[in-house]
Amino acid sequence: MEYWKNQYYKAYADMANLRKEIERDHREAIKYRLEDFADSLLGVLDAFDIAFKTQPTNPETANYLRGFEFVYKQLLQVLENEGINTIEPIVGTKFDETTMHAVGTVEDEGEEGIIKEVQLKGYKLYDHLIRASMVIVTKKPEVKEENVDNNQQKSE
Numbered sequence: 001m002e003y004w005k006n007q008y009y010k011a012y013a014d015m016a017n018l019r020k021e022i023e024r025d026h027r028e029a030i031k032y033r034l035e036d037f038a039d040s041l042l043g044v045l046d047a048f049d050i051a052f053k054t055q056p057t058n059p060e061t062a063n064y065l066r067g068f069e070f071v072y073k074q075l076l077q078v079l080e081n082e083g084i085n086t087i088e089p090i091v092g093t094k095f096d097e098t099t100m101h102a103v104g105t106v107e108d109e110g111e112e113g114i115i116k117e118v119q120l121k122g123y124k125l126y127d128h129l130i131r132a133s134m135v136i137v138t139k140k141p142e143v144k145e146e147n148v149d150n151n152q153q154k155s156e
Helices: 002-031 035-053 059-081 146-155
Strands: 084-087 100-107 115-120 122-125 128-131 133-139
Touching: 035 059, 035 122, 035 128, 059 084, 100 115
Parallel strands: 100 133
Antiparallel strands: 084 122, 115 133, 122 128
C-alpha cells in the first residue's frame, strides 16, 4: 500500500510541475508575441526617421510632414503600450555593447568608444533586444610608422 501511495504523490508532483511549466511558457509566449511583428515594423519606423531628417522645401510639404509626425508619435505610443521601447543613444556618450552595434569608426583624439553618430535607433520588447542601435564610434588615431622607417634608413 505504501508503494502505491508514493507513486500517487510522485505522479501528482509531476503533474503540478508540468502545469507550472506550461503556465510559465504560456505567459512568456503572450509577453513576447509581438517580437516578430515589431521586427517587421522596423523598416517603417526607419523610413519615418529618415523622412523627418529632411527639411521641407515648401509649406504644403511641411504640412504633410507635420501630419506624418503625428501618425509616427501615435504609432510609437501604441508600441510602447505593448512593451516595445525605443533605444535612442545620445551622441557624445559611451558606447554600450549590450544595446548598440558599431557600424563604423571615426578617428578622434579624445576618448575611445564615444558615440559620434546614430545611424538607426534600436528597439526592445521588455528585456528582449529586437534590434541594436546602429552607431558610429570614435577610435584613437593610428600612429604612422613612416617616420620611424625614414629615420632608420637615414642612419644606415
